[in-house]
Amino acid sequence: MWIYEKKLQYPVRVSKCDPHMAKLLIEQYGGADGELAAALRYLNQRYTIPDKVIGLLTDIGTEEFAHLEMIATMIYKLTKDATPDQLKAAGLGDYYVNHDSALYYQNAAGVPWTAAYIQAKGDPIADLYEDIAAEEKARATYQWLIDLTDDVDLQDGLKFLREREIIHSMRFREAVEILKCEREAQKIF
Amino acid sequence: MTIQLDENYYRMLTDLQAADFVLVELTLYLDTHPTDRAALQQFNDFSMKRQKLAYEFQLAYGPLTQFGQSGPPQNSWRWAQDPWPWQV
Numbered sequence: 001m002w003i004y005e006k007k008l009q010y011p012v013r014v015s016k017c018d019p020h021m022a023k024l025l026i027e028q029y030g031g032a033d034g035e036l037a038a039a040l041r042y043l044n045q046r047y048t049i050p051d052k053v054i055g056l057l058t059d060i061g062t063e064e065f066a067h068l069e070m071i072a073t074m075i076y077k078l079t080k081d082a083t084p085d086q087l088k089a090a091g092l093g094d095y096y097v098n099h100d101s102a103l104y105y106q107n108a109a110g111v112p113w114t115a116a117y118i119q120a121k122g123d124p125i126a127d128l129y130e131d132i133a134a135e136e137k138a139r140a141t142y143q144w145l146i147d148l149t150d151d152v153d154l155q156d157g158l159k160f161l162r163e164r165e166i167i168h169s170m171r172f173r174e175a176v177e178i179l180k181c182e183r184e185a186q187k188i189f
Numbered sequence: 190m191t192i193q194l195d196e197n198y199y200r201m202l203t204d205l206q207a208a209d210f211v212l213v214e215l216t217l218y219l220d221t222h223p224t225d226r227a228a229l230q231q232f233n234d235f236s237m238k239r240q241k242l243a244y245e246f247q248l249a250y251g252p253l254t255q256f257g258q259s260g261p262p263q264n265s266w267r268w269a270q271d272p273w274p275w276q277v
Binding site: 003004005006007008009010011012053055056059060063069072073076077167168171174175178 | 202203205206209210213214216217218220221222252253254255256258268273274275
């Protein structure tokens with residue numbers, strides 16, 4: 001069961017209509033290292049991961065949906081006042097002809113989201129190492145997005161998300177150590 | 190009736206977001222450090238603080254959660270009314 005809360009995790013503000021930035025940001029909506037992939041990856045791994053880290057996967061997976069909503073809000077706000085001509089000029093002509101201004105799970109190059117972006121190996125260490133890598137890739141992507149805009153309001157929201165990737169990576173690294181300790185303990189008995 | 194997004198709305202929302210951020214951060218930390226008593230105490234303190242902030246916000250601006258999870262009793266169905274989070 002999930003309960004929706006009618007508020008964003010962190011305020012999202014943009015200072016201008018900027019469909020070109022929205023086109024780039026969609027990488028974190030429906031891209032390989034984006035928030036949808038993250039949420040689905042972690043929540044799906046829970047069923048076969050050792051009990052000690054199920055809570056962490058549940059909580060980080062849930063937080064990723066809050067991040068997905070923040071990215072959606074950024075894209076929505078950056079494009080809501082754009083005319084078809086402005087969308088076309090921003091390279092979103094082929095997007096507009098398919099989706100109007102609706103959000104769609106695709107990456108910045110227009111490739112639709114696919115389950116091939118996530119793995120489920122069933123091996124706890126392999127799965128957690130994938131999660132750490134995913135967080136580091138998402139952190140790098142946020143940094144490059146921050147570099148690509150001069151909108152300080154948008155940068156503020158992106159910096160919050162970048163910091164969250166760092167924390168998630170740290171927690172996943174700790175989860176690996178917890179499982180290693182557990183494995184060692186089992187050897188003694 | 191559309192909810193008036195006055196200065197107070199943003200102030201109360203920001204206060205709640207700040208308290209909830211502490212709780213998210215402590216939740217993840219406690220998931221991997223479950224025996225840290227100081228962190229647990231801080232979690233309990235902020236949980237109380239959060240409940241108070243959420244109650245006051247919802248009294249003024251309507252429910253934050255559905256399925257009967259919201260605090261104050263409701264005289265009218267305000268859940269499905271805008272604004273939604275991406276509209277503010």
